[in-house]
Amino acid sequence: MFENIGGFIIDLDGGFFKDFHILPGGKDFIETLKSNNIPFVFLSNLTTKTPDELHEILFRVGVYIEKDQIITSSVLARDYLKENFPSSSVKVYGSKALKSVIYQEYKIGVVDADIIVIGMDPKISIDDLSNIRRHIHEGKKVIFTNPDYYTPTLRGYDFECGLMVELFKPHLREEPIIIGKPSKYSFETAIKKLNVPREYIAMIGDTYETDIKGAHDFGLIPIHLQTASDDSYNTLKLDAYEYKNLEDLCIAFKSYV
Known part of the structure; x- marks a missing residue:
């Protein structure tokens, strides 16, 4: 081999x-x-x-x-956006690190963004989940960072972005874009x-x-x-x-x- x-x-x-x-x-x-x-x-x-x-x-x-x-x-999501949606506005729901990488290229603080990027954030709130559902209802394009349900840790496993995919997939008008x-x-x-x-x-x-x-x-x-x-x-x-x-x-x- x-x-x-x-x-x-x-x-x-x-x-x-x-x-x-x-x-x-x-x-x-x-x-x-x-x-x-x-x-x-x-x-x-x-x-x-x-x-x-x-x-x-x-x-x-x-x-x-x-x-x-x-x-x-995170890098893949940023580069995919640059290649396919260079002039679009972006709103990120996810970790501080994910936001840091994406907002290197896209303006932060856009309220009515064209594209929603979703990654797992241990501190995500009910308000965030409600806002994501509203964006989807409005027909925004949605990009998920990865399909994993869990991430391995020394104590076992923590939840990951795949659970967000499963939560919102029934509400999407098209197949989700999953980058990882x-x-x-x-x-x-x-x-x-x-x-x-x-x-x-x-x-x-x-x-x-x-x-x-x-x-x-x-x-x-x-x-x-x-x-x-x-x-x-x-x-x-x-x-x-x-x-x-x-x-x-x-x-x-x-x-x-």
Whole structure:
């Protein structure tokens, strides 16, 4: 398997760290890739931290990468908007980090926006939910950051944006636009960044529904890490190369390179 790999797309939240604590083997794996000049990017559905914040977190624990090697669904949402709706106005419901990324390019404080961007925010209010429902009733275009129902933490799982998708999907007039993995836009962005033929790219992640499904859908080599705390997190089962964690994967990869 390793002889066919020329680049890696790596999931961050759940595969590489939990609650921003690096999981076993993470640092060693990145150093192995760097020392062998193997290109890689992180592709994450996380929206609660900006790429700058994630870069700083990784830097503090000795994982030295470039900022543009971190692709989050916040960045994907911003770039998708710029490419497809450059002159539209945008209203964001989500975390402080999501708002920071989107409002780098779009005016903040627009009341009657053309497009609504929705991500998970632990502090979202009933008023926010009511306003989103009103925007949908008015026919506004809606973009969701990611389809995950849960995000892994050291204490278990927290709710994620997929629950917002399920809440509002019955009220939408068209199929929702969901930017994060396993969307075509997310994987095509990462593949383009690596500049490696897709059949030589491996996707490493802990979630069948997003990481491994995306690998299957877009012709990548699927590598599943068994770092999920319980089976309810992975309801979809797909063929993949299986490893307990990045530490085991790194040991196997080192024996090849």
